[in-house]
Amino acid sequence: MTAPARGTVLAAGAVVVGALPWAVESRYVLGMLVFVALNGLSAVGLSLVMGFAGQVSLGQAAFFAIGAYVSGVLTATYGWNGWVALALAVAAGALVAFTVGLPIFRLSGLLLAMATLAFGIIVYYVLVNWAAVTGGPSGLTGVPALAVGGFRFDNDARMLWLAWGALLVVLAVSGNVVDSRIGRALRALHGSEAAAAAVGIDTARLKLGVFSLAGAITALAGALYAHYLTFINPSPFGFAYSVELLVMVVLGGVASVWGAVLGAAAVVLLVEALRAILPLLTSAHGAAEYEIAVFGVLLMVFMIFLPSGLAGLARRTA
Amino acid sequence: MAAEQVAQYLASGVVVGGIYALIALGFVIVFGVTRIVNFAQGEFVMLGALVMAALGARGMAVPTAFAVSVLGVAALGALLYRVAVHPLRRAPALAVLILTIGASITIRGVALIAWGTDPLVVPAFSPGPPIVVAGAVVVRQGFWVLAVAGAAFVALWWLFTHTYAGAVVQACAVNPRAARLMGIRVERVALLAWGLAAGLGAAAGAVISPITYATYDMGLMLGLKGFVAAVLGGLVSPPAAIAGGFLLGVVESLAAGLVSSAYKDAVAFVVLVVVCLAQVLGALPWRVAEEA
Numbered sequence A: 001m002t003a004p005a006r007g008t009v010l011a012a013g014a015v016v017v018g019a020l021p022w023a024v025e026s027r028y029v030l031g032m033l034v035f036v037a038l039n040g041l042s043a044v045g046l047s048l049v050m051g052f053a054g055q056v057s058l059g060q061a062a063f064f065a066i067g068a069y070v071s072g073v074l075t076a077t078y079g080w081n082g083w084v085a086l087a088l089a090v091a092a093g094a095l096v097a098f099t100v101g102l103p104i105f106r107l108s109g110l111l112l113a114m115a116t117l118a119f120g121i122i123v124y125y126v127l128v129n130w131a132a133v134t135g136g137p138s139g140l141t142g143v144p145a146l147a148v149g150g151f152r153f154d155n156d157a158r159m160l161w162l163a164w165g166a167l168l169v170v171l172a173v174s175g176n177v178v179d180s181r182i183g184r185a186l187r188a189l190h191g192s193e194a195a196a197a198a199v200g201i202d203t204a205r206l207k208l209g210v211f212s213l214a215g216a217i218t219a220l221a222g223a224l225y226a227h228y229l230t231f232i233n234p235s236p237f238g239f240a241y242s243v244e245l246l247v248m249v250v251l252g253g254v255a256s257v258w259g260a261v262l263g264a265a266a267v268v269l270l271v272e273a274l275r276a277i278l279p280l281l282t283s284a285h286g287a288a289e290y291e292i293a294v295f296g297v298l299l300m301v302f303m304i305f306l307p308s309g310l311a312g313l314a315r316r317t318a
Numbered sequence B: 001m002a003a004e005q006v007a008q009y010l011a012s013g014v015v016v017g018g019i020y021a022l023i024a025l026g027f028v029i030v031f032g033v034t035r036i037v038n039f040a041q042g043e044f045v046m047l048g049a050l051v052m053a054a055l056g057a058r059g060m061a062v063p064t065a066f067a068v069s070v071l072g073v074a075a076l077g078a079l080l081y082r083v084a085v086h087p088l089r090r091a092p093a094l095a096v097l098i099l100t101i102g103a104s105i106t107i108r109g110v111a112l113i114a115w116g117t118d119p120l121v122v123p124a125f126s127p128g129p130p131i132v133v134a135g136a137v138v139v140r141q142g143f144w145v146l147a148v149a150g151a152a153f154v155a156l157w158w159l160f161t162h163t164y165a166g167a168v169v170q171a172c173a174v175n176p177r178a179a180r181l182m183g184i185r186v187e188r189v190a191l192l193a194w195g196l197a198a199g200l201g202a203a204a205g206a207v208i209s210p211i212t213y214a215t216y217d218m219g220l221m222l223g224l225k226g227f228v229a230a231v232l233g234g235l236v237s238p239p240a241a242i243a244g245g246f247l248l249g250v251v252e253s254l255a256a257g258l259v260s261s262a263y264k265d266a267v268a269f270v271v272l273v274v275v276c277l278a279q280v281l282g283a284l285p286w287r288v289a290e291e292a
Helices: A003-023 A027-052 A061-076 A082-104 A109-129 A156-179 A181-191 A193-198 A203-229 A239-252 A257-281 A287-305 A309-317 B003-034 B041-057 B062-088 B093-115 B140-162 B164-174 B176-181 B186-212 B219-232 B238-258 B261-281
Strands: B131-133 B136-138
Touching (some): A003 A027, A027 A239, A061 A239, A082 A203, A109 B093, A156 A203, A239 A257, A257 A287, A257 A309, B003 B041, B003 B164, B003 B186, B003 B238, B062 B093, B093 B219, B136 B140, B140 B186, B164 B176, B219 B261
């Protein structure tokens, strides 16, 4: 998408998001839209890593958790200002991604993917076992809502503005990155790492940069999540969430940040639909767990028949 | 620290190490022939255990149930390759990895629908009280684990060194293109490799199930640990993968016993990160294969 077209779409998006709380009354729908934005942020981060650095991260949930816990612990336990905590959470996401990426981005391909998986699982175990800080398996309560003066982002409609505002800003920034010199370097890298290196692109530094940016974006989503729900525990941040993010990106079409948002929306809708339908088909016992099987089938079908995802489908039919 | 306790940790580490070694062999064989890390390998372990439990509950004798479980899952492994992986044979390795993640979740979901969430009890192959070896108490099933692992190692060694099929598998692992030029049908060998790997996984699952019970979600962790064991051995050498399996089992058991059992399942992933770091720093005495 060209820069002016992107500007138009983003402006239109901002208007729609601004008006939505008046058009939609259902708190259920508003809450779902907030989750689309939060997952969309994480998925945009992962799609930058997968689509442009050409690497798979199987531990992306860890950055979401880092964002949620840094912001959550600083505000709930130490009483810090929410925005300062949020900024530190984003910085922590970037810093951890940089530190982890520094050695593992010198691995390639499959081993790198499995190393990110190991990182994600280790972070999960730390969250569960470091009870003195994280509250252990039962988690952390009393994370305050973010506020500007007396205006608190403490209901679904207000959170919708904040989360979608953040998503639109991130889309604008990543759109500009993708269109810039760095973006061209990234696409060259995705095409052929050897060729990119041959024309003077510092491929290792570039990949590390993208991974750090993705870490920051995903941590931002995690921090917003913590202030939205006001309660966090480790269970939503396990390997299953990393896979869910992977599904969003694959569904959307790996090399498209817009597709990632589309994929996030599709997954959130699908989960809600399955939660409504599955208990009717099976005994209530364990019904929620069947949804993961549907994700598995979707992943396989998209990888085999539609590797360019929903975004690719839209391009082809347009 | 009493020596008896250490002996106990070592003994349980060796038993679980045999399981990791079997699973790791599956990773090495599939990676060798098709240059794919099959994320669904652990689900074959789970299926082996659950099929064993289901057949046992119907009163089938242990040897028959074991054979049916291993052969059935092996056929499923070959089928998975043919139906889902083969269409992506020209896709990048990472795309295939994502596909096998999808396959893994799908198989887990189907197992959940078929068998539910409750752990299924599988009776021990030979009932009786545990046996004391060098101060360590080992359940009888532990010896069955080592016997099955040992038998599988010998069978594979024989296959690779004494049969045409084994030589062909090795040829494909060394250089698939050259093998194809020699008239070897690489796709068929890949099918064989996937079936073999799935069967090894199922054997591991069937023989460990009397100790751990059989549940639909047991595959992910076992599969990942088998992968770590394979990486410890460099991902291309079957004997090194077996050594990696036992090493990981012992390290995990000692770490859980001597340090903290809360982090028991995290040990394997710390090992993976350490191996990766060592490889990057050039401090690893051997190399882990990274991709095709």
